[in-house]
Amino acid sequence: MGFPAIEPSEVGITGLLWLFLTYGYVLFYSSNLIAEGSDLLLLIPSMAGLVGGVVLPILGAVPDGAIILFSGMGDLEKAQETLSVGVGALAGSIIMLLTVPWAMSVLSGRVDFKDPDGTPNYLGKPKLTVQPHQLNETLFKTGVALMPEVRHGGIIMVLTTIPYFLIQVPALFLHGPTEEVAAGEKYWALSGLVVCLIGFFSYLYLQLRISKKGTDKLKRVAVMKKLLQDGKVSLSGALVDTVRHVSMDTDRRTGGGGYQSLESGEADGQWYPPPETKDYLREVLNESFMKYDKDHNSSLQKSEVKVFFLDFHEDISDSEVDRLFAKYDVNSDGTISEDEFIGMCYHIILMEIEKEKEETSRSGGAGGSGGESGSAVESTPDQGVDPTARQFLNQVFDDDADKEEEEEVPEDITSLPPHEQQRIIKQRAFTMLAIGTGLVLIFSDPMVDVMQEIASRVGLNSFYVAFVLAPLASNASEVIASQYYASKKTRKTITVSMTALEGAASMNNTFCLSIFMALIFFRGLAWQYTAETIAIVLVEIIMAVMVQRTKMSCFQGLLVLSIFPMSLVLVAVLEAFGLD
Secondary structure, eight states: OOSSOOOGGGSOHHHHHHHHHHHHHHHHHHHHHHHHHHHHHTTSHHHHHHIIIIIHHHHHHHHHHHHHHHHTOSSHHHHHHHHHHHHHHHHHHHHHHHHHHHHHHHHHTOEEEETTTTEEOSSSSSSOOOOTTOHHHHHHSEEEEOOHHHHHHHHHHHHTTHHHHHHHHHHHHOOSSHHHHHHHHHHHHHHHHHHHHHHHHHHHHHHHHHHHHTTTHHHHHHHHHHHHHTTSSOHHHHHHHHHHHHHHHHHHHHTOOSOOOGGGSOTTSOOOOOHHHHHHHHHHHHHHHHHHOTTOSSOEEHHHHHHHHHHTTOOBOHHHHHHHHHHHOTTOSSEEOHHHHHHHHHHHHHHHHHHHHHHHHHTTTSOOOOSOOSOSBOOOTTTTOOHHHHHHHHHHHOSOGGGGGOTTSOSOGGGSOHHHHHHHHHHHHHHHHHHHHHHHHHHHHHHHHHHHHHHHHHTOOHHHHHHHHHHHHHSHHHHHHHHHHHTTOSHHHHHHHHHHHHHHHHHIIIIIHHHHHHHHHHHOOOOOOHHHHHHHHHHHHHHHHHTSSSEEEHHHHHHHHHHHHHHHHHHHHHHHTTOO
16 A cells, blocks of 8 residues: 555554545545636636547546556455456446436426426526425426437447447356456457547547537536636636637638727727627626526616626726716616627626737737736726635635735735736646646555455445445546536536536546556456446446437436446346356
8 A cells, every 4th residue: 555554454443434534535625626627727718629628538537547547556466356446436436427416417407397398498487386395297397408419428428338348258258267367358358448548539539529619618608607606717807818719719710800909899889799709708697697687677787787797806996887887778778688788798808808918018018917007997906805715815826824915916816817817727727637636646546445445344345335435535526516507407507417427427438447458458357347347338328328318307317316226236136146
């Protein structure tokens, strides 16, 4: 065992429980760091495609992959025994993600099915009228929509199960001493490794193409909305680079000349974004518009607009809000519509772009961040500062507490200029990714030993222990994220939730299984997990079939939930009938 060097066999029951909870929490925390760091990188337009297509899928599989890797390391005889922990982690992760959080997403994201055709009521107000005590209606007349992306994800997931069949060919027919089985499986494992890697890189290529086409915008928009609502970045800090990137990309395709300055706007000072940029801003801001529309009349009063800009950390004076409001309130009725609201936000974002251009010009093209500009947007560090955000930034980026009194260093990321926020986002994202990955690599090895010791003391196969316990630590972040997105009750957010779960299963079938194939080939270990393989593949096929429809009811969601314990029973029954 490596660091931390506490031998599980030398501690009592309470000590073993403490070790499991400690290592489990560290793995849970590190998984969250990896997930949050990856999400932050999605705010950087130049990196969003690479992050969404390559970085997110790989890093999401790192915790499970590390447990699998360390389960097959060390002394060969012990490694063959602890490999069951890795198989349990693999099976538990795949089956748990496709059942428990899936069912929870259906329940938390459910809306009414409208009669007579049962169409999900995503446009209704409210979307859900059936009360929980109305059991029959809840089970059969509420649920979620299954979009084409979910159906395609199910098909891809099944295709990535091919390597299981390759390694099972010799596993079904080879019997006898473990050494002989391992020798007979060696080159089958090599072929499985090659197919896993082909599937892995093909999946990444597919995801990268999807990202470059912008069809993964659902995920990026959902992440941006969450970070804005959590106060991690200001409105302009989150959207300046994205608006610039979308506008420039649109103009490259249409032959335009890039985004235009405020001076080239209309004579009355109004400025509305081009269609593609407008659609993107609507995606990000629609939910906030409805939230701040307190009287639900599809318009915002000036007081509501001021609260919005304050909550979204825009250091803009009341007089400037009054000036902009007067420009965009075209009928002078004291309210602005959603389109006018988007125009105001776009105007403020352009003001920040102009401000950056002026600062760059004054600093001789060096892109300096200091100094005042002629912009009406004020830059007082203490105005509109969220205490939680300030405390968080101080904890992460301040090496010396005394530096908090230096006024020239802004204490709150949301009060910094947008390009400075983008720089800090990158810095924090890479820091979180590095720390999270490092913790996973350090604590996965002792976690394997702890689960093996728990299995030994309770008299169970270590597969069953890892099947239940490993996903609690390594996949908790995916569970939490899926519930967050599903609870928004829109077609797009439920699609983000479910495709993320399918993607995690596909990565386990390729990235994590390739680690198993490598261990079998290079270390001479034996694959003796026929019952477990049948359970994994069968669950994925069932789920792929279930999503080939346009909606899923709560009753079907509960059926999905029941698959998790039933898969354990299936493994036990198959083993009782003599399968490995």
